[in-house]
Amino acid sequence: MDANAVYQKPTVEEIAQILPAKFSAVKVVKTEERRVYATLPRENLFEVCTYIHDNLTFEHCSTVIGVDYIDHLATVYHLTNYYNGVMIELAVDIPADDMHVDSVTPIWEGANWHERETWELFGIVFDNHPKLERLLTPETYEFFPFRKSYKLRGSE
Amino acid sequence: MTDSIVPIKEIEENMEKMDTDKMWVIMGPQHPFSHGLWTLKVQLDGEIVTDAEPIVGYLHRGWEKETENREYPKIIPMADRLCYAASMTYTHLYCMTVEKALGIDIPEKAKYIRIVADEVCRIQSHLMWLAAVGTDLGNLTVFLWCMREREYFLDLNVKLCGARMTTNYPRIGGVRNDTTDLFDRDILRTVDRFEKALWDIIYLIDDSSIFVSRMKGISILTREQVANVGLTGPAMRGCGVDFDIRRDDPYDNYDKVDFEVPVLTAGDSYSRYMIRVEEMFQSCDIIRQAVQKVKALGKNAPYRIKTPSKVPAGTTFTRLEDPRGESLMYLVSDGTDRPWRLKVRSPIFVNVSSAKLQSVGTRIADVPAVLAQIDMCLGETDR
Amino acid sequence: MQYSSIHEWITFTDLMSNPYVPFDTYNLPFDIGYRLWEILGGLIAWLVNLIWPGNPISIWLVDEQVLVLFGLILFMVIIFLVAFVVCLLVLWMERKVMGRMMDRRGTMIGLKGFMQCVGDGFKTFMKENTIPTKVDKMTYIWCVSLIVGLSCLVACMIPLSYRWYVVDYDSGLLIIMAFFALAPFLILVSGWAQNNKYSLIGGMRAAELMISYEVPMLIIIATVSLMAGSFNIGDIIYFQNEHLWNIVPMCIGAVVFFACAVAEAERVPFDIAEAEAELVEGWQTEYAGMKWGLIMLGDYLRGTVSCGMFTILFLGGWTLPFIGDASQWAYLPIPELVFLLKNFLVFFFMILTRCALARVRTDQILNIGWKVFMPLAVVNLMIVVLLKDGGVF
Numbered sequence: 030m031d032a033n034a035v036y037q038k039p040t041v042e043e044i045a046q047i048l049p050a051k052f053s054a055v056k057v058v059k060t061e062e063r064r065v066y067a068t069l070p071r072e073n074l075f076e077v078c079t080y081i082h083d084n085l086t087f088e089h090c091s092t093v094i095g096v097d098y099i100d101h102l103a104t105v106y107h108l109t110n111y112y113n114g115v116m117i118e119l120a121v122d123i124p125a126d127d128m129h130v131d132s133v134t135p136i137w138e139g140a141n142w143h144e145r146e147t148w149e150l151f152g153i154v155f156d157n158h159p160k161l162e163r164l165l166t167p168e169t170y171e172f173f174p175f176r177k178s179y180k181l182r183g184s185e
Numbered sequence: 186m187t188d189s190i191v192p193i194k195e196i197e198e199n200m201e202k203m204d205t206d207k208m209w210v211i212m213g214p215q216h217p218f219s220h221g222l223w224t225l226k227v228q229l230d231g232e233i234v235t236d237a238e239p240i241v242g243y244l245h246r247g248w249e250k251e252t253e254n255r256e257y258p259k260i261i262p263m264a265d266r267l268c269y270a271a272s273m274t275y276t277h278l279y280c281m282t283v284e285k286a287l288g289i290d291i292p293e294k295a296k297y298i299r300i301v302a303d304e305v306c307r308i309q310s311h312l313m314w315l316a317a318v319g320t321d322l323g324n325l326t327v328f329l330w331c332m333r334e335r336e337y338f339l340d341l342n343v344k345l346c347g348a349r350m351t352t353n354y355p356r357i358g359g360v361r362n363d364t365t366d367l368f369d370r371d372i373l374r375t376v377d378r379f380e381k382a383l384w385d386i387i388y389l390i391d392d393s394s395i396f397v398s399r400m401k402g403i404s405i406l407t408r409e410q411v412a413n414v415g416l417t418g419p420a421m422r423g424c425g426v427d428f429d430i431r432r433d434d435p436y437d438n439y440d441k442v443d444f445e446v447p448v449l450t451a452g453d454s455y456s457r458y459m460i461r462v463e464e465m466f467q468s469c470d471i472i473r474q475a476v477q478k479v480k481a482l483g484k485n486a487p488y489r490i491k492t493p494s495k496v497p498a499g500t501t502f503t504r505l506e507d508p509r510g511e512s513l514m515y516l517v518s519d520g521t522d523r524p525w526r527l528k529v530r531s532p533i534f535v536n537v538s539s540a541k542l543q544s545v546g547t548r549i550a551d552v553p554a555v556l557a558q559i560d561m562c563l564g565e566t567d568r
Numbered sequence: 569m570q571y572s573s574i575h576e577w578i579t580f581t582d583l584m585s586n587p588y589v590p591f592d593t594y595n596l597p598f599d600i601g602y603r604l605w606e607i608l609g610g611l612i613a614w615l616v617n618l619i620w621p622g623n624p625i626s627i628w629l630v631d632e633q634v635l636v637l638f639g640l641i642l643f644m645v646i647i648f649l650v651a652f653v654v655c656l657l658v659l660w661m662e663r664k665v666m667g668r669m670m671d672r673r674g675t676m677i678g679l680k681g682f683m684q685c686v687g688d689g690f691k692t693f694m695k696e697n698t699i700p701t702k703v704d705k706m707t708y709i710w711c712v713s714l715i716v717g718l719s720c721l722v723a724c725m726i727p728l729s730y731r732w733y734v735v736d737y738d739s740g741l742l743i744i745m746a747f748f749a750l751a752p753f754l755i756l757v758s759g760w761a762q763n764n765k766y767s768l769i770g771g772m773r774a775a776e777l778m779i780s781y782e783v784p785m786l787i788i789i790a791t792v793s794l795m796a797g798s799f800n801i802g803d804i805i806y807f808q809n810e811h812l813w814n815i816v817p818m819c820i821g822a823v824v825f826f827a828c829a830v831a832e833a834e835r836v837p838f839d840i841a842e843a844e845a846e847l848v849e850g851w852q853t854e855y856a857g858m859k860w861g862l863i864m865l866g867d868y869l870r871g872t873v874s875c876g877m878f879t880i881l882f883l884g885g886w887t888l889p890f891i892g893d894a895s896q897w898a899y900l901p902i903p904e905l906v907f908l909l910k911n912f913l914v915f916f917f918m919i920l921t922r923c924a925l926a927r928v929r930t931d932q933i934l935n936i937g938w939k940v941f942m943p944l945a946v947v948n949l950m951i952v953v954l955l956k957d958g959g960v961f
Contacts, residue, residue: 089412105515107515211767324927333671
């Protein structure tokens with residue numbers, strides 16, 4: 030397996046082999062039919078994503094999702110290959126005291142609004158994002174409403 | 186030209202000195218072109234759009250946060266409200282996600298009924314889109330003809346589950362009820378009738394050079410641009426991306442029905458229009474096949490299974506081909522009967538973010554016609 | 569004249585025997601107005617005379633000059649009322665025909681939906697008179713008056729028959745066209761006065777629209793008068809009655825003129841000045857209530873005028889083949905009805921156009937105007953010159 034070659038239609042097995050071989054920090058958690066689940070530390074995110082976009086031909090970034098696990102937060106990326114429908118799920122843990130992660134908007138323009146949304150709802154700062162402003166909530170909003178610390182009226 | 190009173194050169198110099206400026210026009214939130222509450226700020230140089238910025242969020246109601254407060258079955262009616270034009274697809278997607286998290290397989294009959302319901306919703310949604318295209322291009326006849334056709338499909342919804350728009354029909358583990366008597370007869374009649382009526386509308390639009398010239402060659406997008414900005418659905422397939430989740434990443438029983446995915450490479454507004462029209466015909470085909478399959482399974486085949494109320498801890502995601510594009514749900518469950526986090530990826534949310542790419546370079550008169558091709562639905566955009 | 573009989577005050581004299589009548593030929597609406605005043609004025613004069621016998625006012629009221637004066641006032645009212653009712657009928661017809669085209673019923677309230685138009689009119693007149701703070705008030709208000717006034721003026725100037733006219737100039741066609749073409753200027757001004765970006769763009773578009781259709785339209789009008797040898801509306805119509813309706817030799821011109829007439833009335837597909845998809849309501853965005861209602865009235869008046877022009881220029885006006893202008897049955901209103909029916913027929917086609925077509929873009933209308941309509945108008949002119957030169961007409 031040549032890690033530097035360009036694959037237009039990488040299979041699930043190929044991805045599961047290439048990704049950890051190229052980046053030792055990437056751990057493939059499990060694979061399913063047309064699905065690869067992987068985790069990686071946030072330092073490697075941008076280069077891994079660049080590699081996935083350029084060499085594995087994952088042209089489409091479906092979502093950027095923020096999750097609040099109370100002790101830490103996480104961002105989850107769903108990436109799609111348009112040639113064979115394989116999806117990669119990348120989960121990145123973010124410590125609760127330093128909520129910074131690289132933005133993937135320079136790679137996939139489609140992640141732009143997802144990152145803005147995740148920032149305004151969770152407070153996760155995406156470095157190098159072109160325009161990190163509030164999108165759904167008003168400009169004057171002071172909270173990050175989707176954090177677990179922000180209680181709904183009926184929840185307690 | 187030499188005997189002109191003012192020398193041409195002088196006019197040109199004056200033109201350069203003239204203090205011209207670009208103008209920001211704020212279209213929305215109450216504007217006939219914004220089918221819902223959103224704003225498009227466009228910067229105009231004369232009539233040509235030089236910059237555009239969409240503003241959404243007027244309808245943000247914290248849908249995802251609210252689901253964290255509810256038991257799993259109680260989220261189904263909420264999922265209906267995400268998109269009023271095709272409510273069944275989001276309910277379907279939600280049920281699929283929870284079923285996958287539970288690790289259960291639902292009965293065959295339920296899968297086919299879901300396909301039928303999905304495609305009926307797709308046709309409804311596309312008809313609503315076609316109606317909007319008609320008004321955006323200044324013609325009311327298309328609007329009313331499409332709305333008339335849409336009524337027949339809403340009647341099918343009534344026949345299937347008793348409600349017109351917010352159907353609350355799919356359930357975790359199947360569907361709420363079996364198809365009623367004569368449902369297959371009604372749906373086949375409706376589909377046959379609809380195919381003829383759709384040709385009327387197509388003749389009205391495609392045979393008119395004004396309609397065609399308003400769409401042809403406008404707002405041309407390349408395959409790379411479309412893939413990069415995350416435009417999905419029929420708009421993407423009109424720009425040359427040959428990808429349909431129903432075919433390339435099949436869910437439920439879409440791999441067992443036979444249909445074609447229309448793809449055009451022209452990338453202009455007109456090809457995006459053609460894709461959706463063709464998709465309506467394909468949906469009719471799918472409905473015919475799925476109804477046959479439902480009928481073949483017999484009257485007493487199970488359509489719903491019992492499911493546990495608690496979902497084991499873990500993360501799951503599924504995706505589905507919405508009428509408007511790729512919709513995805515990501516579920517983080519913690520072993521209780523309520524989700525820890527439920528995220529919806531709505532296709533329009535991303536499609537709208539590409540409004541600048543689509544509208545820059547066109548004229549202001551084209552802005553509604555171009556942005557009609559992404560089929561706005563604010564319920565799912567703002568969530 | 570103490571306690572004199574009513575018959576002494578109400579006398580039906582021959583209209584044309586009155587030396588102060590301003591018309592050279594018989595004028596039906598003036599005749600109606602004149603006789604109405606003979607009854608009304610005579611009645612008032614008789615009543616006043618009963619109370620104060622021999623007063624000068626009663627005698628003044630039935631004087632020949634005063635009869636003409638009040639007759640003219642009633643004449644104006646009659647002319648306007650007929651134009652207004654025709655406008656309402658056209659509005660009703662548009663609603664019903666459009667409804668049928670779109671598979672719905674159209675308006676259904678009263679007299680097959682006709683009363684809906686009246687009700688809508690009353691509704692707009694009952695609304696609060698709102699004036700936005702940032703508009704240029706004088707221009708904003710006066711533009712409505714001028715646009716509506718000009719539309720009414722032009723609508724009243726269209727003759728319904730050889731005996732139903734306001735003025736009978738030799739250059740009647742030119743005067744109507746001149747007043748007709750004034751409205752786009754006022755639209756531009758009012759679009760600017762509203763201090764709103766939508767209306768500004770709408771006003772600019774009205775000007776853009778005008779420069780694209782006005783020239784071919786005028787060429788065709790010139791062609792028609794070249795054919796008939798006169799700018800007089802009556803001459804043009806009787807020329808067509810003698811030879812052939814202009815729509816046959818000038819079929820190209822008729823099509824082009826129809827398109828230009830649609831543009832002149834600012835209807836779909838050429839309603840770019842008020843394109844509601846992108847410009848909300850175009851140059852009318854800031855107008856509300858009664859002012860908007862008046863503008864709509866003006867729009868439909870201009871629509872009827874467009875149809876009237878088409879009828880005059882191409883469909884032989886108030887004449888029909890074989891019976892001509894039906895002057896042998898002068899007691900029947902045949903020519904007026906013939907004219908109005910032709911008018912409605914043309915408007916019917918305008919409604920069909922509106923139902924079937926989409927709105928064109930500004931650059932497209934310029935292209936169509938200068939690259940399609942203009943050459944076609946010139947070709948039409950050449951055909952007419954050849955026909956005239958060849959001695960066919």
